[in-house]
Amino acid sequence: DVKVTQSSRYLVKRTGEKVFLECVQDMDHENMFWYRQDPGLGLRLIYFSYDVKMKEKGDIPEGYSVSREKKERFSLILESASTNQTSMYLCASSAGRRKMRNQPQHFGDGTRLSIL
Amino acid sequence: QQQVKQSPQSLIVQKGGISIINCAYENTAFDYFPWYQQFPGKGPALLIAIRPDVSEKKEGRFTISFNKSAKQFSLHIMDSQPGDSATYFCAASTYGGATNKLIFGTGTLLAVQP
Numbered sequence: 384d385v386k387v388t389q390s391s392r393y394l395v396k397r398t399g400e401k402v403f404l405e406c407v408q409d410m411d412h413e414n415m416f417w418y419r420q421d422p423g424l425g426l427r428l429i430y431f432s433y434d435v436k437m438k439e440k441g442d443i444p445e446g447y448s449v450s451r452e453k454k455e456r457f458s459l460i461l462e463s464a465s466t467n468q469t470s471m472y473l474c475a476s477s478a479g480r481r482k483m484r485n486q487p488q489h490f491g492d493g494t495r496l497s498i499l
Numbered sequence: 500q501q502q503v504k505q506s507p508q509s510l511i512v513q514k515g516g517i518s519i520i521n522c523a524y525e526n527t528a529f530d531y532f533p534w535y536q537q538f539p540g541k542g543p544a545l546l547i548a549i550r551p552d553v554s555e556k557k558e559g560r561f562t563i564s565f566n567k568s569a570k571q572f573s574l575h576i577m578d579s580q581p582g583d584s585a586t587y588f589c590a591a592s593t594y595g596g597a598t599n600k601l602i603f604g605t606g607t608l609l610a611v612q613p
Binding site: 426428490491493 | 501505508530531533540541542543544545548550588592599600601603604605606
């Protein structure tokens with residue numbers, strides 16, 4: 384079974400702090416994704432990566448950056464946390480296009496981040 | 500044009516009844532339509548998916564109906580059970596560049612009453 388592990392289930396930070404959210408997958412997947420989930424808005428894509436050191440902006444990248452130094456690890460960085468970034472953050476991974484189109488995305492259980 | 504509109508926002512169904520969740524899209528380039536199921540405290544998990552070359556796909560009690568001309572698709576849960584209580588997300592995928600991206604609907608909170 385694919386396992387996507389997010390380092391923290393709950394995190395409380397202060398405005399202006401630099402925040403790191405970590406995600407690790409154990410299935411040698413090429414693709415990794417970061418979403419935020421808010422009530423009534425569904426899941427919105429922040430950034431994704433299709434290879435080591437490669438990244439692309441999603442639909443709401445402002446205020447965020449990402450890092451992918453190793454294939455199994457994808458980090459989301461809040462450069463200067465603000466209260467409007469309080470949310471549930473979900474990481475996902477999927478196999479790359481070399482295997483088959485439309486591989487399912489496998490999600491971690493999320494990090495609930497509160498910015499005070 | 501990139502949106503996927505999902506309804507209803509919440510749904511209460513009696514045990515044994517049929518749950519129906521609807522989604523609509525505008526972008527005709529979407530070519531893959533998955534449904535994800537999310538239990539409280541867990542991440543979403545793929546439930547069932549369909550491509551636009553078929554009008555229906557069934558897996559156990561779960562069926563996707565797809566209407567390409569109307570640009571709509573729906574999830575039907577037959578004989579709904581309390582264990583089906585969860586949040587359901589429809590999604591649509593575009594495939595371009597390095598990988599496929601999913602555009603998610605806003606979610607439906609389903610409660611199946613015993």
